């Protein structure tokens with residue numbers, strides 16, 4: 001297996017093709033990671049959330065990261081980490097950005113289901129207000145593992 005660094009273009013293309021990532025944030029030296037759906041377009045990652053720990057923490061400390069991976073097997077995988085800053089998109093100040101986020105996220109299947117279903121299960125309330133946010137991406141790194149047979153062009157014999 002060979003592990004190569006991905007270029008910025010490859011990292012961006014991978015994020016654009018993905019929809020599920022692990023959002024990492026921290027507060028008072030404590031880490032917190034949760035899965036979220038997202039949409040990437042250059043420089044920004046858009047997501048929808050309900051209010052809870054991650055939003056409280058990101059408001060207090062906007063430095064966040066998102067890890068996204070695609071794992072075919074132990075020797076064929078890709079992993080990208082985007083690091084940046086949390087920006088909430090409340091109305092009316094960010095109406096245009098919020099509409100943009102809604103349009104982007106709406107293109108991907110039932111993007112709202114996980115967030116709202118989880119919160120309604122927990123709180124049993126109907127007054128769950130969706131909250132849009134984006135991450136301004138400051139840097140991206142990516143690693144890609146390739147099986148050596150694929151790397152050298154020698155496909156394994158069947």
Ligand SMILES: Cc1cc2nc3c(=O)[nH]c(=O)nc-3n(C[C@H](O)[C@H](O)[C@H](O)COP(=O)(O)OP(=O)(O)OC[C@H]3O[C@@H](n4cnc5c(N)ncnc54)[C@H](O)[C@@H]3O)c2cc1C
Pocket residue numbers: 020034035036037038047048049050051052053054055111114115118122
């Ligand atoms: C495939 C998938 C996609 C999801 N997509 C989204 C999305 O797009 N937007 C979104 O807001 N949420 C999404 N969720 C749910 C998300 O992972 C969180 O569970 C949820 O948003 C609540 O996070 P919170 O910080 O507000 O937690 P709170 O409700 O404030 O919960 C506090 C405590 O609950 C525990 N907890 C919370 N979430 C999890 C978890 N996922 N696993 C284990 N323990 C947990 C932690 O111990 C935490 O301290 C998704 C979950 C899955 C599995």
